[in-house]
Amino acid sequence: MENFTPIASTIGGLLIGLAGIAFLALSGRIAGISGIVGGILGAPATDRRWRFAFLAGLLAGGWALAVFHPPALSMEPLPSVTRLVVAGLLVGFGTRLGSGCTSGHGVCGLGRLSRRSLAATATFMTTAIVTVFVTRHVVGG
């Protein structure tokens, strides 16, 4: 076990959960990033505004982290462009096809005790773990 950060990770998780609940209580929606952002494409104009505002909030939060706690943002080692592109395409397409990601299914869905989200989460956790195993221990990348 290296770099184990149980306290920071728990605090971060609490904030994530609270933000998700606040969004549900105030807006009545699931805080699923892939759905909120991906849904911009097919949404009518009135529906796009809050989605863009959500996206702006994520970017602003990132900016705050970059300014006040730069070590929070990283990418080391830097993967190849090919790997980044393939991963991005799979994440983009897969989250839309599967109706959610770690925030939508993993946090909100499990929090709601949704069967669909349980199945989705178990599935993406499995393929993610298998992918890491293959790339790290079989192929050696």
Next chain:
Amino acid sequence: MRAMLVSFFTAFVFALGLGIAGMTRPEKVVAFLDVFGSWDPSLAFVMGSAVLVYSVAYRRVLRRTHPVMERMFHLPQRIDIDRRLLVGAAVFGTGWGLVGFCPGPALVGLASGIPGVLVFVAAMLAGMGLFHLWGKAAADRA
């Protein structure tokens, strides 16, 4: 306007949570997924605490007839587990395992200015766009 402010501020806090939790460091995510290697279980604490908060508060929130700022809740209604869900999740998980980024942290990470994050996000948006076009093509054929 209120809807936009609510969205902005909850997303801002969400982003801070992701950053504090370590989700915006893809190598830490991969270390969590590297169950058979140098395993870093930290992210189990992220999801665990997030789900705990959400599950406890969820029922209280749903006792309201409508959200504070809207006329109705917009919650997913489906309960069936279909192939789309499973295939989509499988595909997403594979992409997630390749780099360690899922949508939220990747977008938050753009502020770092790291070119790799930009490439990933561009590809992710392209992937979402492809899904949208595919859906439209399928609908046109129907």
